[in-house]
Amino acid sequence: MPIRLHVNIDHVATLRQARGTQYPDPVFAAQLCEQAGADGITLHLREDRRHIVDRDVERMRDAITTLMNLECAATDEMVDIAVRLRPDVVTLVPERREERTTEGGLDAASHRAHLGPRIARLVDAGIKVSLFVAADEAQVDAAVALGARQVEFHTGPYAHARAPVGRDVERTLIAQASRAAKARGLEVAAGHGLTRSNVVGVASIPEIEELNIGHAIIADAVLMGLPRAVRAMRAAIRRGVRVRRAKP
Numbered sequence: 103m104p105i106r107l108h109v110n111i112d113h114v115a116t117l118r119q120a121r122g123t124q125y126p127d128p129v130f131a132a133q134l135c136e137q138a139g140a141d142g143i144t145l146h147l148r149e150d151r152r153h154i155v156d157r158d159v160e161r162m163r164d165a166i167t168t169l170m171n172l173e174c175a176a177t178d179e180m181v182d183i184a185v186r187l188r189p190d191v192v193t194l195v196p197e198r199r200e201e202r203t204t205e206g207g208l209d210a211a212s213h214r215a216h217l218g219p220r221i222a223r224l225v226d227a228g229i230k231v232s233l234f235v236a237a238d239e240a241q242v243d244a245a246v247a248l249g250a251r252q253v254e255f256h257t258g259p260y261a262h263a264r265a266p267v268g269r270d271v272e273r274t275l276i277a278q279a280s281r282a283a284k285a286r287g288l289e290v291a292a293g294h295g296l297t298r299s300n301v302v303g304v305a306s307i308p309e310i311e312e313l314n315i316g317h318a319i320i321a322d323a324v325l326m327g328l329p330r331a332v333r334a335m336r337a338a339i340r341r342g343v344r345v346r347r348a349k350p
């Protein structure tokens with residue numbers, strides 16, 4: 103079964119916000135990802151709007167032709183935005199302002215009372231709900247009880263394991279949780295910290311249907327695109343020099 107690749111374009115916006123410029127535009131980046139074969143676009147609207155901002159989400163809804171996966175915290179503000187803009191999927195993630203990126207999975211098992219009504223609003227609006235959780239059967243059970251259609255397993259512990267043995271242990275946990283999720287009728291996604299070198303171990307798990315990958319793709323794009331960008335700048339400078347020469 104092919105695996106859907108959803109490209110997370112948050113860090114295109116990170117680059118833009120670092121300078122307060124209009125470029126690079128995450129919506130244009132999303133369209134390029136689609137042209138290159140991405141099956142969907144993932145974007146995370148954080149409470150502090152540190153990268154993606156509300157206007158990006160609005161423009162993205164109109165611009166992309168594949169699936170739009172909006173990651174957000176399970177707050178009333180975010181649920182209101184999602185219900186208004188109708189992404190294809192909402193992935194609920196935990197969020198703390200001070201963290202550099204999403205550091206842990208959502209503890210769906212302990213927060214059923216908070217999550218239940220918010221998930222119900224999304225489901226009632228016809229939005230597929232995915233929960234970003236640790237590879238743990240208790241979280242799978244909670245996701246089923248809460249009415250989620252998908253779980254996205256947090257691959258951070260696998261990706262960041264230093265020793266091969268630790269990585270194998272984490273991969274086994276993801277594989278076991280994926281089997282449990284599939285057996286309970288959930289769709290199975292995974293993501294966080296995946297790179298071209300570590301993705302193989304996750305993509306080889308048979309139940310995994312979707313991967314959400316951002317940082318490493320944007321990092322590769324920077325390095326792979328750098329020679330072309332330098333040549334393009336050289337060409338622009340040459341145009342200026344030609345104008346200089348043409349002037350009397």
Ligand code: PXP
Pocket residue numbers: 110112146173193195203204234254292293294295296314315316317318
């Ligand atoms: N999936 C979820 C739920 C995330 O929060 C993130 C990071 O925003 C990703 C996937 C992508 O992680 P990375 O940028 O490390 O590929």
